[in-house]
Amino acid sequence: MPDRIRVTVVYEYKPQMKYYQGCKDIHEAAQFDAETCNFRDFPEDYGTDEIVSVTYEGVPG
DSSP states (O other), X not given: OOOEEEEEEEEOOOOOGGGSTTOOSHHHHHHHHHXXXXXXXXXXGSOGGXXXXXXXXXXXX
């Protein structure tokens, strides 16, 4: 039986590639963000304008 609520927030944004030195494509830019601008470390860098969906679900704890 679920006893916790999971909130999943999906962000989508078009990066300005000029700030992704050495990245050849969007996949490398995404990996760069995952390694250097991780959401958990820098939540203020992610605005609410880029939110495309939010889901709530009950999950076992």
